[in-house]
Amino acid sequence: MGTGFTSEMLRQGIEGDTAAPLLSLYADDAELRVVDRNTQPSSPRVLHGRDEIGALLEDVYSRDLSHTMERCVVDGDHVAYSESCRYSDGVRVLSESMITLRDGKIAEQIMIQAWDE
Template sequence: MGTAASSTPFDTDTLRRGVEGHSATALASLYADDAEIRVVDRNTQPSHPMVLHGRDEIRAMYEDIYSRDMTHKLERCVVEGDHAAYSQSCRYADGIRVFTESMVTLRDGKIAEEILIQAWDE
C-alpha cells in the first residue's frame, strides 16, 4: 500500500483511551477501511504472520482481546509524519504479562498498515 504524507494528525488520545479503556470500537475508528495488520508472535511467526484485512476484522480481533480478564497500558507512542510507533504492556489476571510493539503507516491520520509484534511470559 502506498501512502502520502498526511495533514490529518493521528489521534493519540483515542489510541490511549481505546487501549486502556478496552474499547474495540475506539481502536477500530483509528484504522482506514482497507487497513491491514500483520501480527507476529509465538504462534504466527514471521514467515507465516496472521494478517487481518479491513476495519471489521481488526475490530473483531480487539473485541476478542478485550473480552479477556486483563489490563492494558499504552507505554509509549511516537508519531512522525506518516508513521507512528507505540508499545503496550498487558497483564492477565493470573499474572502472565504480554508486551507488544507496533509500527504503523498512516494515511490521512488513519492507520493504513500495521506490523504488531507481541511476546508473552513463558
C-alpha cells in the same frame, strides 16, 4: 501527519474498556500483520479490513486484561508504540507496533508480541 490522529487518541483507544475506540482509528481497508511465537515472520497472521481487525480486537477486549500504552513516537505518517498488558492472573503480554497512517487513520500495522508462558 494525517489529519486528526494524535498519540492521546491512540492511548485512549488502547487503554479503553472496549474495542470500539481503538477500532475507530483504523481505515476501512487497513491491514494488520501479527508476528509472535505462533505466527512467525515467514508466516505472520494477516488481517484485512476493519471487520477482521475488529473481530480480533473484540476477542482481546472481552478478556480479563488491562492494557497500557508505554511509549509512543509519532513522526509524520508513522507511529511506533509499546503496549503492556496484564491478565488478572498476572500473565503479561508485551507488544511493539509500527503504524503507517493515511488521512489520519491507521492504514497498515505490524505488531510483534510476546507473552509469559
